Amino acid sequence: MNLYFRKSSALINAASRSASASTLFAKTFSAKTFSPVLTRLYSKNSSKYTLSPDSQLLLDNLVETLHTRNAGQPEFLEAVNEVLDTMMPVFAKDSKYIEIFDRIVEPERQIIFRVPWVDDKGISRVNRGFRVQMSSALGPYKGGIRFHPTVNLSVIKFLAFEQVFKNSLTTLMMGAGKGGSDFDPKGKSDGEVMRFCQSFMTELYRYIGPDTDVPAGDINVGAREIGFLFGQYKRLANAFNGVLTGKDLRWGGSMIRPEATGYGCVYFAKNYLNYKKTDFTGKKCIVSGSGNVAQYTVEKLLDFGAVPVTMSDSSGFIYEPTGITREGLAYIMELKNVDRGRLNDYLNFSKSAQFFENQKPWGVPGDYAFPSATQGEIDQADAQNLVANNVKGVFEGANMPSTHGAIEIYKQAGLMFGPGKAANAGGVAVSGLEMAQNSQRQQWPREVVEEKLSSIMKEIFDMSLSAAQKYDMGDDVQIGANIAGFLKVADAMEQQGCV
Numbered sequence: 001m002n003l004y005f006r007k008s009s010a011l012i013n014a015a016s017r018s019a020s021a022s023t024l025f026a027k028t029f030s031a032k033t034f035s036p037v038l039t040r041l042y043s044k045n046s047s048k049y050t051l052s053p054d055s056q057l058l059l060d061n062l063v064e065t066l067h068t069r070n071a072g073q074p075e076f077l078e079a080v081n082e083v084l085d086t087m088m089p090v091f092a093k094d095s096k097y098i099e100i101f102d103r104i105v106e107p108e109r110q111i112i113f114r115v116p117w118v119d120d121k122g123i124s125r126v127n128r129g130f131r132v133q134m135s136s137a138l139g140p141y142k143g144g145i146r147f148h149p150t151v152n153l154s155v156i157k158f159l160a161f162e163q164v165f166k167n168s169l170t171t172l173m174m175g176a177g178k179g180g181s182d183f184d185p186k187g188k189s190d191g192e193v194m195r196f197c198q199s200f201m202t203e204l205y206r207y208i209g210p211d212t213d214v215p216a217g218d219i220n221v222g223a224r225e226i227g228f229l230f231g232q233y234k235r236l237a238n239a240f241n242g243v244l245t246g247k248d249l250r251w252g253g254s255m256i257r258p259e260a261t262g263y264g265c266v267y268f269a270k271n272y273l274n275y276k277k278t279d280f281t282g283k284k285c286i287v288s289g290s291g292n293v294a295q296y297t298v299e300k301l302l303d304f305g306a307v308p309v310t311m312s313d314s315s316g317f318i319y320e321p322t323g324i325t326r327e328g329l330a331y332i333m334e335l336k337n338v339d340r341g342r343l344n345d346y347l348n349f350s351k352s353a354q355f356f357e358n359q360k361p362w363g364v365p366g367d368y369a370f371p372s373a374t375q376g377e378i379d380q381a382d383a384q385n386l387v388a389n390n391v392k393g394v395f396e397g398a399n400m401p402s403t404h405g406a407i408e409i410y411k412q413a414g415l416m417f418g419p420g421k422a423a424n425a426g427g428v429a430v431s432g433l434e435m436a437q438n439s440q441r442q443q444w445p446r447e448v449v450e451e452k453l454s455s456i457m458k459e460i461f462d463m464s465l466s467a468a469q470k471y472d473m474g475d476d477v478q479i480g481a482n483i484a485g486f487l488k489v490a491d492a493m494e495q496q497g498c499v
């Protein structure tokens with residue numbers, strides 16, 4: 001057992017197993033995790049490729065403009081930098097891709113709007129709403145909506161940018177977008193959430209449609225919110241159609257959509273493990289988050305015989321040394337999805353669990369890590385902890401949970417790394433299947449959808465691996481996923497002209 005972890009376990013008081021903030025685990029994370037400047041690391045992963053002087057100039061101009069245009073948007077710059085850092089093999093082969101990249105980083109459309117609503121005391125409130133329509137090269141804009149106080153233009157743009165590559169990898173015909181608001185649903189009544197959703201959709205409905213832009217859920221937007229948003233869209237547009245995915249099963253939703261992101265991430269990891277000639281049996285898994293993605297990650301890990309030992313929320317993490325059981329998971333699902341409670345309540349269910357207040361779980365020993373909460377939750381220090389504990393793989397259920405610095409550390413240590421845009425693509429893939437079912441006015445059986453999800457995740461792994469090999473990047477699945485995702489969109493953009 002890692003020394004850090006043993007020491008901090010000893011701190012736990014037997015009477016109250018709710019550990020107070022200790023310096024042995026890193027504190028919960030914040031948006032400040034990301035550097036506000038675009039670093040010029042873009043050739044580091046592929047230094048054997050060099051560009052002609054003209055191409056180098058094009059790339060330098062691209063970086064300069066990107067930086068000037070997007071000053072003060074650290075999450076967006078971090079996301080672009082992560083991709084740019086892996087593109088040198090493509091740019092070196094054909095400089096036309098530098099010009100196309102220059103267009104890909106500029107959203108096709110950005111909509112920012114006022115969301116006024118009235119709280120339960122009759123007081124009027126106002127939030128800010130966003131929809132960034134990033135790319136329509138492969139189909140209607142597609143991507144979730146996030147309600148969280150940390151939402152701003154930079155966050156929504158980074159998520160929309162990730163979605164471009166992710167949706168391309170799904171093999172389905174989907175463009176990319178993302179939306180959200182700085183509205184915080186914590187502590188709000190159902191009535192307040194409904195009025196907020198209705199007001200949000202009153203503005204958004206003008207810009208979306210089943211063939212234009214199809215939003216879905218993301219952080220704090222689940223079945224309840226999708227219901228309220230759909231109801232208001234239907235009234236305003238006078239149409240019942242597939243404008244949103246993640247709908248309830250009884251009125252147009254797809255089987256397996258709630259499970260899809262978590263299940264898909266574990267399927268992706270299973271493909272990676274197969275490739276490395278190993279499996280999940282008895283392997284300890286460190287999971288963060290306790291929302292939609294984390295819950296179904298834990299469920300599928302249990303199906304495959306793994307031992308998930310942690311889950312977290314923004315107040316801290318639980319550690320269950322012998323593994324979270326199906327009964328424990330059911331307790332957490334009820335706690336989070338119905339009671340909307342805090343994770344330390346799990347100690348009322350399990351006598352063996354420990355709760356670490358305001359801490360992240362990355363100092364816990366384990367075999368594989370599944371960050372499934374939010375961006376920037378693994379920084380360099382956390383990555384060093386994972387490596388020190390002999391963790392062998394990181395599979396991202398969340399979007400951009402690892403900072404650029406953390407990714408460098410995984411690579412140096414030879415960890416398996418499944419980047420979010422490949423590993424968590426199962427959610428949007430099943431959304432694409434929901435769109436197909438809505439167009440056919442059909443609902444496919446559960447087994448059919450899960451089989452399609454499983455084969456899409458295999459295809460994403462295979463495509464990422466073979467792109468890496470084709471570009472002489474060994475089995476670097478992160479580079480391969482970026483290249484495979486990019487080339488499909490870039491070629492479509494070229495064929496569609498300078499639009």
Ligand SMILES: NC(=O)C1=CN([C@@H]2O[C@H](COP(=O)(O)OP(=O)(O)OC[C@H]3O[C@@H](n4cnc5c(N)ncnc54)[C@H](OP(=O)(O)O)[C@@H]3O)[C@@H](O)[C@H]2O)C=CC1
Pocket residue numbers: 028029150217218219220221261289290291292293294312313314315372373374375397398399424425427428
């Ligand atoms: N839902 C989907 O289909 C997909 C989601 N994703 C990504 O997966 C991640 C999780 O989404 P999802 O499970 O749907 O969201 P949920 O709202 O269901 O759950 C989010 C979880 O992460 C925690 N969390 C959120 N923000 C923070 C923060 N700033 N600090 C600490 N903990 C935080 C929440 O804790 P608390 O309750 O305390 O806020 C909660 O446990 C996100 O990155 C999302 O973009 C990616 C692909 C698809």
Ligand SMILES: O=C(O)CCC(=O)C(=O)O
Pocket residue numbers: 142143144145166214215216217218245399424425427428429431
């Ligand atoms: O299902 C969708 O459309 C989007 C899911 C999502 O937001 C994501 O993949 O990050």
